[in-house]
Amino acid sequence: MAEIRLQQTLPGAVAARTARHALTGHPLRFLRSWWPWRSFAYLLSGVFVAFAWLASVLLLVFVPVLGLVALLAGIPLSRVERWRLRLVDRTPALSTHHRPARPGVWAWLSTRFREASTWKELGYALLFSFGLAWVDLSVALLVLCVLYLLAFPLVVFTIPDEYLPIEVLWLDVSGPRSRCSPPSPDW
Numbered sequence: 001m002a003e004i005r006l007q008q009t010l011p012g013a014v015a016a017r018t019a020r021h022a023l024t025g026h027p028l029r030f031l032r033s034w035w036p037w038r039s040f041a042y043l044l045s046g047v048f049v050a051f052a053w054l055a056s057v058l059l060l061v062f063v064p065v066l067g068l069v070a071l072l073a074g075i076p077l078s079r080v081e082r083w084r085l086r087l088v089d090r091t092p093a094l095s096t097h098h099r100p101a102r103p104g105v106w107a108w109l110s111t112r113f114r115e116a117s118t119w120k121e122l123g124y125a126l127l128f129s130f131g132l133a134w135v136d137l138s139v140a141l142l143v144l145c146v147l148y149l150l151a152f153p154l155v156v157f158t159i160p161d162e163y164l165p166i167e168v169l170w171l172d173v174s175g176p177r178s179r180c181s182p183p184s185p186d187w
Contacts, residue, residue: 019088035088042087043140049084050133053077053125072112074121077128 016022022035030036053073060070075097082093096117100107112118 017090038087040140040143042084043136043143045084045087046128046133046136049077049080050129054129057125071122072109072118074123074125075112075118077125078121081124081128 016025016033016035019035019039022030022033053076057070057073060066060073079095082095085093097115098111100111
């Protein structure tokens with residue numbers, strides 16, 4: 001809220017701290033900024049993070065000695081997610097874990113297994129890997145499809161006719177005829 005008031009009082013533009021804040025400004029300024037690229041990188045990187053997490057958890061589950069450690073697999077994923085969140089929000093997301101009271105591995109493990117944030121992070125890791133990452137990938141592919149459809153007329157009209165012996169919907173791009181003439185029915 002203070003950023004919005006600050007933006008209204010200062011004569012120059014204030015740098016947006018989040019992608020949402022950048023969207024509330026001028027649309028062309030948003031498209032020329034780095035926010036769309038960072039948002040797109042956030043969407044695409046989610047699938048790779050989910051694949052890596054699932055592979056490591058499956059490895060931990062199938063190695064019987066390390067099976068119990070799989071319950072703590074949400075902790076590194078949450079650290080990666082806090083780093084990835086910096087792509088679309090400059091405000092750092094802080095960890096809610098507490099320091100162990102005593103030094104050592106057993107003290108660290110007992111502290112982690114008693115914390116609610118460990119179980120929340122594990123739940124988020126499962127939800128993210130089996131659902132949210134795939135939604136991110138779908139949105140990223142949808143953005144790529146829209147960009148392809150927007151650029152397709154430019155591609156069709158810039159490639160010479162001899163390299164395009166196809167018919168695209170009603171446009172015949174294979175012969176010396178006009179590019180916008182409808183194809184002749186062959187029936």
